[in-house]
Amino acid sequence: MKAVASIPLSEISRLAIVVTNCSKTLAQVKEERGADYILNGGMWNPDGTPCRGLKVDGKLLSATPWGDLAGYGWDIPRDLAQTTDWQGYDNYIATSPLIVDGKPLEHIPYDSAQGGRRPRSAMGVVGDSLLLYCSSDSITPEQLRDQLADRGCSSAMMLDSGGSTQCDFNGQTIQAERKVHNWICVWVKKEAAPKPPESEEHMGTYRVIPSVGLNIRSGPGTSYGKAGAYACGTVVEVLTIQDGWGQTAKGWVSMAYLEPVEAVQRVTDTGIAIQMDYIPKGRKNRPGGTNPADGASIHETGNFAEGADAAAHASWLKGDDAEAKRISYHYTVDDHSIVQHLPDSETAYHAGDGADGPGNTTTIGIEICVNKDGDFERAKANAASLVRLLMAEHGFPLDKVVQHNHWSGKDCPQTIRATPDGWETFLDLCDGCDLEQTKLEDAVDTLASAGILTAVDYWKGGAYSTSNVHALLKSMAAYVRIQ
Numbered sequence: 492m493k494a495v496a497s498i499p500l501s502e503i504s505r506l507a508i509v510v511t512n513c514s515k516t517l518a519q520v521k522e523e524r525g526a527d528y529i530l531n532g533g534m535w536n537p538d539g540t541p542c543r544g545l546k547v548d549g550k551l552l553s554a555t556p557w558g559d560l561a562g563y564g565w566d567i568p569r570d571l572a573q574t575t576d577w578q579g580y581d582n583y584i585a586t587s588p589l590i591v592d593g594k595p596l597e598h599i600p601y602d603s604a605q606g607g608r609r610p611r612s613a614m615g616v617v618g619d620s621l622l623l624y625c626s627s628d629s630i631t632p633e634q635l636r637d638q639l640a641d642r643g644c645s646s647a648m649m650l651d652s653g654g655s656t657q658c659d660f661n662g663q664t665i666q667a668e669r670k671v672h673n674w675i676c677v678w679v680k681k682e683a684a685p686k687p688p689e690s691e692e693h694m695g696t697y698r699v700i701p702s703v704g705l706n707i708r709s710g711p712g713t714s715y716g717k718a719g720a721y722a723c724g725t726v727v728e729v730l731t732i733q734d735g736w737g738q739t740a741k742g743w744v745s746m747a748y749l750e751p752v753e754a755v756q757r758v759t760d761t762g763i764a765i766q767m768d769y770i771p772k773g774r775k776n777r778p779g780g781t782n783p784a785d786g787a788s789i790h791e792t793g794n795f796a797e798g799a800d801a802a803a804h805a806s807w808l809k810g811d812d813a814e815a816k817r818i819s820y821h822y823t824v825d826d827h828s829i830v831q832h833l834p835d836s837e838t839a840y841h842a843g844d845g846a847d848g849p850g851n852t853t854t855i856g857i858e859i860c861v862n863k864d865g866d867f868e869r870a871k872a873n874a875a876s877l878v879r880l881l882m883a884e885h886g887f888p889l890d891k892v893v894q895h896n897h898w899s900g901k902d903c904p905q906t907i908r909a910t911p912d913g914w915e916t917f918l919d920l921c922d923g924c925d926l927e928q929t930k931l932e933d934a935v936d937t938l939a940s941a942g943i944l945t946a947v948d949y950w951k952g953g954a955y956s957t958s959n960v961h962a963l964l965k966s967m968a969a970y971v972r973i974q
């Protein structure tokens with residue numbers, strides 16, 4: 492059995508480590524303290540003294556943090572941060588970290604007495620919420636880590652395990668007889684606190700305000716190391732917001748120094764507007780991560796069915812099939828539209844070169860539709876216009892535009908590859924070689940349909956005599972005067 496509580500930090504009135512020195516049961520603690528959520532806390536030695544890191548209301552009870560392992564520190568609930576700085580907070584608890592800085596630890600630090608399968612408890616942070624976790628099922632620390640990662644924890648720490656594992660989450664209980672050394676207790680605000688708006692609403696594009704620039708940190712707080720800086724005026728995309736910190740492609744920045752920028756409608760040079768229809772966060776085919784977007788990988792959908800256009804793929808990507816298959820990419824292009832499924836700054840699963848492969852983590856995945864009721868030539872031209880837009884936005888050159896085949900050997904984009912000179916022609920299209928000619932031909936067609944000129948092929952040819960140009964100017968002037 493599992494009990495899991497996710498409590499928004501903003502709704503917590505008090506978050507405390509209650510020390511009872513192995514003298515009280517959970518029921519007694521609940522009776523005496525009236526906390527809404529109680530979970531067994533950290534570990535202690537056979538002689539009853541606490542071990543690892545433990546600091547309660549400013550009093551240091553155990554200063555033996557295990558090496559330099561991250562624990563949780565806080566003064567007030569909203570401060571709750573994963574940190575090694577036990578001196579910097581009034582309350583601090585450190586046991587075995589499971590997820591640090593958004594990354595599940597490959598090697599979880601614990602000693603043999605803690606290993607193997609046993610009931611487990613843990614605390615973590617998901618978005619702006621405290622996660623309390625208690626499982627009477629016997630699992631390994633690694634399985635516990637994976638379960639918490641699946642729940643979206645950006646940080647997590649294993650608490651005491653085995654016979655200590657017990658909780659009462661607002662009436663949802665896992666019972667044990669053991670009187671443990673200390674307890675994690677949470678009281679929530681009693682007035683009906685309005686739910687904080689979903690952080691999704693605040694994500695988007697921002698501009699850096701301070702003239703001195705803005706520090707980038709490796710995690711959401713000043714306790715995390717510096718990972719660089721953004722210059723004043725830099726426009727950044729904020730992917731996640733947590734405790735007033737925004738995650739960008741290069742790391743975390745304080746939201747206090749950012750101002751929102753009106754979302755700009757992106758349009759390609761052929762006039763196709765990019766529609767956004769993102770895969771929801773938390774879906775397993777939206778791994779997040781970062782992406783420097785320094786290239787593009789070109790695919791074909793391989794779906795020749797009627798109606799298999801960009802909109803159809805957008806809804807498929809948001810569904811269970813794509814999630815189960817762990818498939819995602821950034822854009823689908825058909826003969827009349829371009830739909831974006833993920834921010835350019837996120838990793839996607841399209842290149843077939845592994846979760847950490849350069850195709851998946853550094854390039855933008857573009858799928859071109861091959862539905863039989865579509866115009867594939869048009870779709871390719873639209874994809875080429877998207878490639879030009881991305882090259883301009885991200886500053887990568889044409890030789891960074893590659894086939895899916897480049898990364899995994901898959902025969903994709905299949906139709907283009909099967910066409911003699913198909914790939915070279917597509918790259919020429921991306922290069923805009925044909926663009927000027929297309930624009931000229933469109934202009935000639937427009938003038939022809941207005942009756943201003945009749946020798947369509949001559950004017951599309953591009954080489955003109957002076958007298959013909961004069962004649963054209965006169966007919967255009969006559970047309971304008973009549974209008």
Ligand SMILES: [Zn+2]
Pocket residue numbers: 789790791841895901903904
């Ligand atoms: Zn492909």
